[in-house]
Amino acid sequence: MADVTGKRILVVDDASLIRLYYRQALEAAGFTVEEALNGLEAIEKLLLEPVDLVIVDVNMPRMDGMTFLKTLRRQGSPIVAIPALVTSTEAAPQDLDAARAAGANFYLVKPLAQDVLVQYVRLMCGISA
Amino acid sequence: MPLVRKSTAAVDAPPADVEELKTALASSRPDERWQAARALIDMPGGIALLGAGLATEADIRVREVIFSGIARTATPEGAALLLQLLRSEDASLRSGALDALAAMPADMLAGRLPELLYDEDPDVRLLACELARGMPSEDATQLMADLLERESEPNVCAATMDVLAEIGGPQALPVLQRSAERFASSPFLAFAIEIAVKRIKTTLDSGR
Amino acid sequence: MNEDEFRRLCEFIYRRTGMVFTEAKRYYVERRMADRMLATGSTSFASYFARLRSDVRGEVEQFINAFTVNETYFYREDHQLQCLSADLLPRRILRPRANKTIRIWSVPCSTGEEPYSIAIWLLENWPQADAYEIEILGSDIDTRVLDAARAGLFGRRALMRLSADLIAKYFEQTDAEHWRLIDDLRQSISFSPVNLVEAAETRAHGAFDVIFCRNVLIYFDDASRRTAAENLYENLLPGGFICLGHSESMSRISPLFDVCRYSDAIVYQRPMERADG
Ligand SMILES: C[S@@+](CC[C@H](N)C(=O)[O-])C[C@H]1O[C@@H](n2cnc3c(N)ncnc32)[C@H](O)[C@@H]1O
Numbered sequence: 001m002a003d004v005t006g007k008r009i010l011v012v013d014d015a016s017l018i019r020l021y022y023r024q025a026l027e028a029a030g031f032t033v034e035e036a037l038n039g040l041e042a043i044e045k046l047l048l049e050p051v052d053l054v055i056v057d058v059n060m061p062r063m064d065g066m067t068f069l070k071t072l073r074r075q076g077s078p079i080v081a082i083p084a085l086v087t088s089t090e091a092a093p094q095d096l097d098a099a100r101a102a103g104a105n106f107y108l109v110k111p112l113a114q115d116v117l118v119q120y121v122r123l124m125c126g127i128s129a
Numbered sequence: 130m131p132l133v134r135k136s137t138a139a140v141d142a143p144p145a146d147v148e149e150l151k152t153a154l155a156s157s158r159p160d161e162r163w164q165a166a167r168a169l170i171d172m173p174g175g176i177a178l179l180g181a182g183l184a185t186e187a188d189i190r191v192r193e194v195i196f197s198g199i200a201r202t203a204t205p206e207g208a209a210l211l212l213q214l215l216r217s218e219d220a221s222l223r224s225g226a227l228d229a230l231a232a233m234p235a236d237m238l239a240g241r242l243p244e245l246l247y248d249e250d251p252d253v254r255l256l257a258c259e260l261a262r263g264m265p266s267e268d269a270t271q272l273m274a275d276l277l278e279r280e281s282e283p284n285v286c287a288a289t290m291d292v293l294a295e296i297g298g299p300q301a302l303p304v305l306q307r308s309a310e311r312f313a314s315s316p317f318l319a320f321a322i323e324i325a326v327k328r329i330k331t332t333l334d335s336g337r
Numbered sequence: 338m339n340e341d342e343f344r345r346l347c348e349f350i351y352r353r354t355g356m357v358f359t360e361a362k363r364y365y366v367e368r369r370m371a372d373r374m375l376a377t378g379s380t381s382f383a384s385y386f387a388r389l390r391s392d393v394r395g396e397v398e399q400f401i402n403a404f405t406v407n408e409t410y411f412y413r414e415d416h417q418l419q420c421l422s423a424d425l426l427p428r429r430i431l432r433p434r435a436n437k438t439i440r441i442w443s444v445p446c447s448t449g450e451e452p453y454s455i456a457i458w459l460l461e462n463w464p465q466a467d468a469y470e471i472e473i474l475g476s477d478i479d480t481r482v483l484d485a486a487r488a489g490l491f492g493r494r495a496l497m498r499l500s501a502d503l504i505a506k507y508f509e510q511t512d513a514e515h516w517r518l519i520d521d522l523r524q525s526i527s528f529s530p531v532n533l534v535e536a537a538e539t540r541a542h543g544a545f546d547v548i549f550c551r552n553v554l555i556y557f558d559d560a561s562r563r564t565a566a567e568n569l570y571e572n573l574l575p576g577g578f579i580c581l582g583h584s585e586s587m588s589r590i591s592p593l594f595d596v597c598r599y600s601d602a603i604v605y606q607r608p609m610e611r612a613d614g
Contacts, residue, residue, distance in 0.1 A: 014259075015291045016348045027214045037352070040588035047598040059256065061228045063592055064220040067189060089255065089284040099219075110318040111283050132456055132525035133470040137543035140571050142536075160575075160610055167567065189592050197563040197591075232560045265385065295348055296390065311448065328341040332383045 004030040007125050008049075011035050012042040012068065013057040013087075018110075022055060024119060025114035032060050037061070039068025046072070046079045055117075058088040060097070069102035083124050087112055143168035151178060157186040166191055170198030180210040183222065192225055200229040208237055212245070215256050216268050227256050231263055238300040239264065246272060258288035262296065272297040286312070287321055296326040301328060344384045346370070351391065353556055354401060355589040368436050369403040374431030398556050405552070405584060409447045411454045411491075411611070412498040414551070415610050417580050418454065420602040421547060422463040425578045429546045430465065432576075438470045440545040442572065444531060445553050449486025450495055452584040453518060457499075457507055474542065476531040483528045488575065489518035502601035534561050540570040547573060566591040580604050 006099040009031050011022045023033045029056060040063040042054065053128055054072075058065040086104040088095065096107050106124060108116070134236045143164045144150060150172065153165035169175035186192055199207035207229075214226035230238060238260055245257035256278070261269045273289040274297075280286050286308065293301050305326050312318035319320070338346070343366065347358050358366050367576050370385070377396065379385035389396050399576065412418065429439065443452035452475035477483055492514055496504055508516035531538045533553070548569055554562050569579060572592045580602065581587060587605040588595050594605035 015288070017287070017291045017294055017324055019316075020324065020344075021317055021320050038588075040592055041355075041586065042586040044586060044596050044603065047596055048603065057267050059224055059227075061224055061231070061259075062589075063189075064224040066220045090252070094218075109288060111315055113316045130460070130521060130525060131466045131469060132460075132522075133438070133472050134525060134527050135472055137440070137472075137474075139542070140544055142540055158610070180475040193563075193566060193592050197560070197567065201564060202561055218607070232563070265391065268563050295345060324341075328345055331339050331341045332345070 004122070004125070004127055006032070007053075008034060008051040009126075010042060010045060010051045010054045012037075012039060012054060012060070012065070014038060014060045015057070018057070021114065024116060025118050029082030029118045029122070031121070035078065039065060039071065043071060043075070046106045047075075050078050050082060051124060053083050053085060053121060055085045055087060055121070056104075058086065058090060058095070066098060066102045069104055070100070073091055073103040085120060085124055087117075147172050147174065154178065154182055159191055162186070162191045163194055166195050167198060170195070170202055171305075176202075176204065176206050176210060182240065185212070189221065189297055192221070196225045196229040197232075200232040203233045203237060205237075208233060208241070212241065215245075216250065216252050223252075223256065227259055231260055235264060239268070241270060247277050251285050254280070254285045255288050256283070258285070262292050266296045266298050268294055270301050273297065274301040274304040277301075277308055283312070283315060283318055287318060290318070290321040290325045294321070294328050297325060297329050299329060302326060305329075338363075338370065338382060341379070342386075343367075346382075346386065346389075349386075350400075353371065353397060354584075355586050356401075356555075356584050369400075373400055373403055401555060405555075408494070409450045409500060410495045411450050411455070412458070413450065415454075415458070416601040417497070417549070417551075417604075418462075419559070420580070420599050420604065421455070422459060423601065424599040424606065425547055426459075426463060426465070429576070429578075430469070434493050437468075438472055440543065440547075441473045441474070442542065442545045442548045443473065443475045444533065444550055445477040445479075445549065446482075446486060446528065447477060447479075448495075448525075449475055449480045449489060449528070450491070451549060451551070452486070452528075453489070453522065454524060456522060457503065473526050474530045474545075476542065477525060477528075478530065478532050483530060486528050487523070489523040491516050491518070504510040506531055533565040533568060536564075536568050536571070539572055542572060544574045544577070545572055546577050548573060548577070548579045550579060552585070554581065555585050563588045566593055570594070572606055575607055575610045577607050578604045579606075 009026055011019050011033060013019050015039050019035045026033050034045060034066060038046050038060040056065045056068060063094060075081060084103060085106045086099045086107045087110050089110045091109045099107050108120060144173050148167050150165045153161050156162050156230050166179055169179055183195055199211060211226040214222050217223050240261055242257060246254055254290055261272050269292060273292050277286055277289040309322045341362055341407050350356055374385045377388060389400060400405060441455055443455060446452050456473050459471060473488055496516060507519055507522055509519060511517050531542065533539060550569060554565060557565060573579060588596065595608055597604050597606050
């Protein structure tokens with residue numbers, strides 16, 4: 001299985017404390033972390049340099065998480081298939097369905113503890129425990 | 130030399146007739162709807178037409194031009210429409226409305242904000258915190274501290290902390306410290322409180 | 338400035354302008370901020386930050402200026418010019434065109450270095466140039482800079498990136514420190530006043546294949562940026578391109594354009610005319 005060296009994660013969230021919280025956890029676990037404030041900025045960053053996983057919020061200015069995922073899944077390679085983990089404050093079943101339909105690979109409800117985040121990120125990057 | 134100077138044809142201005150624009154707003158061509166939406170914003174009755182159109186409009190460019198138009202014209206009618214959309218099921222409508230509200234003049238919103246922060250829907254309270262970010266530090270601090278004191282939904286509390294960490298003043302410190310006990314068992318909230326307190330304190334120290 | 342102050346400042350600047358400063362830039366940020374504090378008579382981080390947040394006397398613009406090169410000169414950001422001749426124009430001529438005119442707009446053009454650079458670059462680096470009529474327009478809100486642009490007289494610093502050959506070919510030296518653009522070139526570019534946030538003014542300029550809009554949107558507030566983006570969208574032909582300055586990003590502003598990544602630059606494209614679905 002792959003190891004964590006060189007794995008890059010893009011955190012897309014408009015809340016600066018969430019970005020900082022995820023960043024600290026992921027960097028401590030050995031990942032490299034990039035940040036974006038909204039979906040549009042995330043698309044641009046991905047085109048410049050693809051990552052191994054995106055973690056994306058739902059409510060964001062300028063381009064929300066669902067529109068971001070739909071846009072991402074319409075792009076060409078190499079970014080179209082980047083796995084996406086949605087972390088959201090919305091926990092209702094229809095929110096999960098909407099995210100899955102938009103192209104999310106996994107969904108976690110906020111607030112989230114650092115160890116849970118790292119566990120799922122490792123899993124989604126194909127890293128053994 | 131291949132360089133030339135010419136007298137150029139201007140880009141067509143949109144039709145000035147409301148009926149014509151109304152028809153264009155229902156066109157199957159997004160560019161036509163885009164143009165119509167842009168022009169309708171300045172017409173009498175335009176905002177109501179655009180508001181009705183938003184619910185079925187799937188093109189994000191057309192949505193964008195409607196939201197930015199409402200923000201630019203900054204009328205009470207437009208603001209009321211946007212406030213309504215904060216309750217939408219559609220994430221893209223919610224964030225579009227939030228963006229547009231944030232771009233409106235602060236005094237237009239200042240009056241409505243307390244009411245939104247008391248809304249019974251936690252999602253609305255959460256979005257309203259984002260609007261406080263654009264207020265003067267003193268006012269925002271007061272609003273966020275009051276909300277944090279009474280709020281039970283963790284994600285709304287997290288939003289108040291995010292705003293306080295960026296622009297909060299020292300009046301928020303007692304509330305933050307009290308909430309630290311309340312949220313000791315949630316790692317993220319404990320972290321958010323710690324950062325917010327630290328940032329406010331250092332700004333305070335350097336201000337002496 | 339301590340760690341937390343640095344983060345607070347960075348977060349504000351990131352949200353307001355899109356400029357990102359990492360920890361590695363800390364020293365650089367501190368130096369610039371110390372300059373601004375001195376200039377504004379602020380005695381503490383807190384008082385300066387409050388001033389910046391409420392944008393007292395255009396402090397945000399002043400702050401941005403402290404971080405960006407504000408001088409305009411020939412062949413500034415020439416990777417975009419490279420992109421123009423290698424990627425953008427070839428794509429623009431791929432489809433059959435109604436006429437042979439390719440229209441390029443430099444807005445804001447300031448004292449003219451940018452539109453003249455585009456002209457020289459294309460004459461030098463785009464082999465197909467002779468098969469087309471290329472119309473280059475320079476516009477700015479400030480009529481004084483437009484007068485200077487029309488006069489076409491430049492000092493040593495403006496020419497620093499041009500080779501001696503290019504200077505000899507396109508300029509005449511008027512005294513020890515000044516060069517004037519040759520008449521042929523000066524007369525082939527038109528200049529006009531425009532305010533980017535006034536649709537009636539931008540529409541009058543017609544539709545373009547490529548627009549250069551560098552180093553102005555970063556100074557606008559959010560609402561003006563969005564209005565300017567919409568105006569520029571109308572000024573592009575379907576499939577036309579827009580290039581921004583290197584610390585600017587359309588993704589910060591508006592979802593109207595598609596992002597395109599070419600080998601030399603990121604540019605934004607007005608999508609081709611499409612129907613729903
Ligand atoms: C920093 S210069 C950029 C010049 C050139 N594009 C470059 O990158 O070197 C900014 C220019 O924007 C112009 N400007 C400011 N507000 C404007 C507006 N609303 N419409 C058009 N031009 C504007 C100013 O007059 C100034 O010449």
